[in-house]
Amino acid sequence: MAGASLNAARRSGDIDRLAAGETVDLVVIGGGVTGCGIALDAALRGLSTVLIERRDLANGTSRWSSKLIHGGLRYLRHFGFQVAWESARERQILMRTTAPHLVHALPFVVPSNDACPPRLSLMSEAGIRCGDLLRLGAGSRRSDLPGARRISGLEALRLAPAINRPDLRGALLFWDGQVEDDARLVIGLARTAARQGARILTYCSARSVDRSGVDVRDELNGGTFRIHSRMVVNATGVWAGEIDPQVSLQPSKGVHLVVRASALGNPRAAVITPIKGDTARWVAATPISDSRVLVGVTDDAYDGALSDEPDVTLDEERFLLDVLAQALNSPLLPDAVIGRYAGFRPLVAGASDSTADLSRQDKIIDNDDMGVTTIVGGKLTTYRAMAEKTLDHVLQHAGRTARPCLTARIPLVGAVGETVLAGKQTPERLIRRYGTEAPLLVGLAMGDQSLLSPIADGVDALGVELIFGVKHEGALSVDDLLDRRLRLGLVPAEREAALEAAQALFAQASA
Ligand SMILES: Cc1cc2nc3c(=O)[nH]c(=O)nc-3n(C[C@H](O)[C@H](O)[C@H](O)COP(=O)(O)OP(=O)(O)OC[C@H]3O[C@@H](n4cnc5c(N)ncnc54)[C@H](O)[C@@H]3O)c2cc1C
Numbered sequence: 001m002a003g004a005s006l007n008a009a010r011r012s013g014d015i016d017r018l019a020a021g022e023t024v025d026l027v028v029i030g031g032g033v034t035g036c037g038i039a040l041d042a043a044l045r046g047l048s049t050v051l052i053e054r055r056d057l058a059n060g061t062s063r064w065s066s067k068l069i070h071g072g073l074r075y076l077r078h079f080g081f082q083v084a085w086e087s088a089r090e091r092q093i094l095m096r097t098t099a100p101h102l103v104h105a106l107p108f109v110v111p112s113n114d115a116c117p118p119r120l121s122l123m124s125e126a127g128i129r130c131g132d133l134l135r136l137g138a139g140s141r142r143s144d145l146p147g148a149r150r151i152s153g154l155e156a157l158r159l160a161p162a163i164n165r166p167d168l169r170g171a172l173l174f175w176d177g178q179v180e181d182d183a184r185l186v187i188g189l190a191r192t193a194a195r196q197g198a199r200i201l202t203y204c205s206a207r208s209v210d211r212s213g214v215d216v217r218d219e220l221n222g223g224t225f226r227i228h229s230r231m232v233v234n235a236t237g238v239w240a241g242e243i244d245p246q247v248s249l250q251p252s253k254g255v256h257l258v259v260r261a262s263a264l265g266n267p268r269a270a271v272i273t274p275i276k277g278d279t280a281r282w283v284a285a286t287p288i289s290d291s292r293v294l295v296g297v298t299d300d301a302y303d304g305a306l307s308d309e310p311d312v313t314l315d316e317e318r319f320l321l322d323v324l325a326q327a328l329n330s331p332l333l334p335d336a337v338i339g340r341y342a343g344f345r346p347l348v349a350g351a352s353d354s355t356a357d358l359s360r361q362d363k364i365i366d367n368d369d370m371g372v373t374t375i376v377g378g379k380l381t382t383y384r385a386m387a388e389k390t391l392d393h394v395l396q397h398a399g400r401t402a403r404p405c406l407t408a409r410i411p412l413v414g415a416v417g418e419t420v421l422a423g424k425q426t427p428e429r430l431i432r433r434y435g436t437e438a439p440l441l442v443g444l445a446m447g448d449q450s451l452l453s454p455i456a457d458g459v460d461a462l463g464v465e466l467i468f469g470v471k472h473e474g475a476l477s478v479d480d481l482l483d484r485r486l487r488l489g490l491v492p493a494e495r496e497a498a499l500e501a502a503q504a505l506f507a508q509a510s511a
Contacts, residue, residue, distance in 0.1 A: 004195035004413045006202075006474030008510065014050075014199040015218060019225035024048040026394075027214050027229040029206045029243060032062035033182070033380050035235035036189035036200075037387035037407070043196035044410060045391065045402040050227055051198060052216055054205030056480045057190050058183035059308055060237050062380060063484060064343025066256065066297050067288060069094050069103050069177030069381045071138075073131045083361055083382075088134040090382045091177045095144055098384065099412050101435025102185055105145050106178040106286070107269035109160050112169040115273055115326035121172070123279060125150075128174045148174035160285075161265030164329045173269070180289060180432055182380055183484045187473050188412040189383075195413060202474055206243060209234070211371030220476070231398050233390060234374040237346040238306055244367045247374050251306065251344040255316045256296035258339030258490050259285070263332055264293050273327035283323040289432065290460050292338075292491075295320050302344060310342040339491040348377045362386045364393050373397065384408065413437065427452065429460060434468075441468050455501040459494050461486045463505055470509035478506045 018024070026042050028035045031053025039051040053059065072087030094103045110128075112121045128148045135145055149172075156171035157164055163171075179185050190200045203219040213228040234243040241247045261267065270286040286294045298316055317340060325331035348363045362378035375390045388405040395402055414435030430438035441464040445451035451463035469475040469485035481502050483489035488498050 003197075004191040005472040006191060006194055006200055007471055008476055010194075011201055011474070011476070014201060015204070015225065018050065018199070018227050021228065023213075023228040023230070024050050025229070025400075026050070026231045026233065027052065027206075027227050028233045028235055029209075029214065030060070030235035030237060030239075031057045031186070031190065031200070031202060032060045032235065032237055033058075033186050033189065033383040034062075034237065034375060034378065034386055035233075036186050036193060037383035038233055038235055038375070038390055039198045039200065040189050040193035040196065040410075041384075041387040041391050041405055041407050042402075043193050043198040044406045045404070047402055049193070049198040050229070051190070051193070051200050052204040052206055052214070052227070053200075053202045054219060055308065056202050056476070056484050057200070057474060058186035058484050060239070061343045061346060062186050062237075063183040063487075064254070064256075064310075064341055065182045065380050066254075066284070066286065066294065067179050067182050068106075068286070069179050070379075071131050071135055071176055072381070073127055073176075084131070084134055085137070086385050087379070087381050088131070088138040088140070090385055092138045092140045092144070093384060093408050094179075094381070095140070095177055097409065097411060097415075098407070099179075099185060099188065099415055101415050101431075102180045102188065102412075103177050104180075105175045107146075107159060108174050108176060108284075109151075109156050109163070109269045109271050110172040110174075111156060111160075111163050111165075111271065111273065111327050112171055113163075113165055113167045113327065115276070120274060120279060125172055128172060131174065145175045145177070148172065159269035160267040160271045162263075162267065162328050163271055165327075177381075178286070178288075179380070181487055183487060184433060185380070185412075187485070188414060191473065192410070192412045200474065203476060206234075206236075209243060209370050209372045230400070231394050232372045233394060234372050235390075237376070238344040240346065240374050240376050244365070244370060244372055244374050246367055247365055247376060248349045249376060250347050250349040251302045252347055253298065253300050253302040253310060253342055253344055254296065255298040255312050255320065255342045256294050256340065257312075257317060257320055257337045258341070259293045259295055259332060259336050260338055261287060261291040261293050263336035264328075266291070267293065271324075271327055273323060275323050276326075283320055285324055285327075295324055295332075299345075306344060310344065312340040312342050316342070338493065341490060346376050362389070364390055366397060427462065429462065430465075433465070437468075440472075441465065444468060444471075455505070456494075456497040459488065459498045461488060461498065463501070466502055466505040467509040470506060475506075478502050481506060 025047040028051040042049040072084035207215045272284045275281045414437040426438045488495045
């Protein structure tokens, strides 16, 4: 456990040693899912590894996803069998071995109604059946992910009551993976890498890269230092071109709304409905924890200035609500929307005009003059495969050898199946979010029951989660706690309600 703990003291010790002139094998720039996945893989291969992130872990796109660990159904439409196969295989690895505590199966319902006419329904079924073959090929058991089937309107309503419409003729049911919280996956990766000896330095930005290392600015005190390194990987997602100007991306913006689950009849399944006039794009209403539903996602080319927390426009919100309304008995009222967020997909620039058509395939780009290799594209689901390919490539390119990749076999911190955890005398919320580490959080309360209670009215987070965030998960500020450890920032009213308690607990845990 001590080895997996990230905190302010460990960070400053690591910076001092690096600034003193140590040379490491690898610097990874970027603390999203891609960078943290690479840091873990590298550390497991025995490479001395440093990851630098200019703000907090999961500061970028990785916390703005749809939270799906998906088998890549949509890629089949473009005959993207390679991406779909890789996704199905990686989904299985996450669900079975690396993060079964965070990734679970979720049912999806595609209602057959006027918005999804028979032809589209048949096309969807064909795609879903192909996805089923990939699922079987990837070794997923029916107990992990049940097979797809047609269901009656009545069964569909039991799963998603709000689709009760006169034109409902039945539905297609299929299953895919969902991650409890995308940022928690990133933090789990970073801590597992730290357990293997990787140094994870948040609030450290790469200022410039050359063949012998990286110049770094400590964003907490403004100081600068150099990390001498044999290899450098740029995993900065949509910001990759700021490190290596040769990298050309076409970011696409994706928007989600956070909706009260009660407004949709507390669904147990995600509902997906097509965007009119587009057979490839759908809007989903996906149930997530804490009695909420995510409605998303848009996919529009974006050429404006990049931001860590992109705005959601009224038009984007209206668009999602309008498409979803096609599947509902009555449209969602705007006051059902309690939060909204957007992120930028780091898509590799290509020939297509539509970002929905641009490949989600990842791409590795070497810049030998700078001595940096960039990895872009891909998805949350395939982070592990991306890391493996990147490191195989970088090692070969540098003429170096290391142990083979082990990440498909090594569980992340906290990983164990839900059935093993069920029945332990630990709050369900902690098991769901921290897996085997849940009892450690209970221990942090040291008998103080108030720390095992919600920190504010209308907020589910417990006091011990904030203390754990500071002592073991590398939270260096109240914002880190609220926005990336607890995700209360997804619903501004909850963030506001929790702020005072979070400030007090942050001060207590940092003392
Ligand atoms: C709306 C949306 C929905 C999505 N849904 C899904 C989904 O359901 N399932 C799925 O599999 N995929 C999904 N994706 C794709 C997935 O989220 C991304 O592919 C993935 O998160 C990208 O991760 P990354 O680590 O490459 O980039 P990021 O998460 O953006 O990480 C890059 C990091 O680099 C840091 N950085 C930038 N510049 C510097 C610097 N100079 N020095 C140090 N650090 C720096 C940034 O702060 C950032 O934290 C979705 C994407 C979007 C936008």
